[in-house]
Amino acid sequence: MTHILEKDQIEMRQVYADTIRKLAASDSNVIALEADLSSSMSTGSLKNELPGQYVNVGIMEANMMGVAAGLSILGRKPFIHSFGQFVTRRAFDQVFVSLGYAQLSAVIVGSDAGVSAEHNGGTHMTFEDIALMREIPNVHVYEASDATQFGWLLENSYQKGGLHYIRTIRKNATRLYDEGTTFDNAKVLTTGSDITICATGIMVTEALKAAQILKTEGIFAEVIDMFSIKPLDGATLLQSVQKTGCVITAENHNINGGLGSAVAEFLGENHPVPLQRIGVREQFGQVGLMPFLQEFYGLTAANIVTTAQNLKA
Numbered sequence: 001m002t003h004i005l006e007k008d009q010i011e012m013r014q015v016y017a018d019t020i021r022k023l024a025a026s027d028s029n030v031i032a033l034e035a036d037l038s039s040s041m042s043t044g045s046l047k048n049e050l051p052g053q054y055v056n057v058g059i060m061e062a063n064m065m066g067v068a069a070g071l072s073i074l075g076r077k078p079f080i081h082s083f084g085q086f087v088t089r090r091a092f093d094q095v096f097v098s099l100g101y102a103q104l105s106a107v108i109v110g111s112d113a114g115v116s117a118e119h120n121g122g123t124h125m126t127f128e129d130i131a132l133m134r135e136i137p138n139v140h141v142y143e144a145s146d147a148t149q150f151g152w153l154l155e156n157s158y159q160k161g162g163l164h165y166i167r168t169i170r171k172n173a174t175r176l177y178d179e180g181t182t183f184d185n186a187k188v189l190t191t192g193s194d195i196t197i198c199a200t201g202i203m204v205t206e207a208l209k210a211a212q213i214l215k216t217e218g219i220f221a222e223v224i225d226m227f228s229i230k231p232l233d234g235a236t237l238l239q240s241v242q243k244t245g246c247v248i249t250a251e252n253h254n255i256n257g258g259l260g261s262a263v264a265e266f267l268g269e270n271h272p273v274p275l276q277r278i279g280v281r282e283q284f285g286q287v288g289l290m291p292f293l294q295e296f297y298g299l300t301a302a303n304i305v306t307t308a309q310n311l312k313a
Helices: 012-026 061-073 084-090 092-101 114-120 129-134 147-160 202-216 234-244 259-270 290-297 301-312
Strands: 030-034 054-056 077-083 106-111 140-143 163-167 187-190 195-199 221-225 228-230 247-254 275-280
Touching: 012 030, 012 106, 012 147, 030 061, 061 077, 061 084, 061 092, 061 106, 077 084, 077 147, 084 092, 084 106, 084 129, 084 163, 106 147, 114 202, 114 247, 114 290, 129 140, 129 163, 129 228, 129 247, 129 259, 140 147, 147 163, 187 202, 195 202, 195 234, 195 259, 195 301, 202 221, 202 247, 202 290, 202 301, 221 234, 228 259, 234 247, 234 259, 247 259, 247 301, 259 275, 275 301
Parallel strands: 030 054, 030 077, 077 106, 106 163, 140 163, 195 221, 195 247, 247 275
Antiparallel strands: 140 228, 187 221
16 A cells, blocks of 8 residues: 555544534534633534534633543533643543543543644643553543544543543544444554554654665555554554564654553463554653654654664674
8 A cells, every 4th residue: 555645634623623513513412622622623603503512611621521521421522622631641640530430431631742732842742642641541542644534533532421531633634544434443554574563643653764765675564543542452552563573653642551562461361472662752842843853753754764773683
């Protein structure tokens, strides 16, 4: 499969607003909750379009989780959005107790994932949200790689019920999938026999670029979009590494607690193979544009290529 790596025309935040609009129009129990970031997520127009189904709670993320819990108890279906660090790090106790422990249903969307926070800087640059959310029993944790996948994850989470966390960037992602694609399992985007590259989010594009470079060197990489970090698609991963014998994980997140940890834990218990993790290592975020930040933290195709070369040496 050959991928033309171009930015999609629709922004991820517009996908979110459009999906909420669609679901709310057909289900009066759908309620969108914002914490004063309506303009950032393109949901501002929903206030007038969907009276009674949109609530801006103000800059009170912890309170927003309590509101969502109350709505869920009443049979409503809350969608909760804020920047990733606010719906996880800041409001974690309320998410854990009011929603997780209480076994209630909600879809939580954390935007501006990792380095995509750019000028908001270190305090807003969440490299730990996946690690936090994975610790909640029975939660589903995803990272959206493109607009088609994001829309599907939102609708599927709504249909399933339970507690879901979806991590995403806000602006244009690289287009990877055709409209109508379904995502019941991890997606194998390129097949290869030499090395498995398991990636999420913006790093899926970097993995595909790396696979193209490695192919010219005679190293054939199998690229997997492991968009579901919990539950992890162990069957697809196992099938790949049994063939390739080694794996690289790549994520816009700390290497501890995220995709790299999830893959290491699964393979350590089921099929140990050489593994290298690409991600943020013992660092906080900072102000900068994404190309600079990706280079600074090693979140690039070039770093994946070097890591693969060393792993196969």
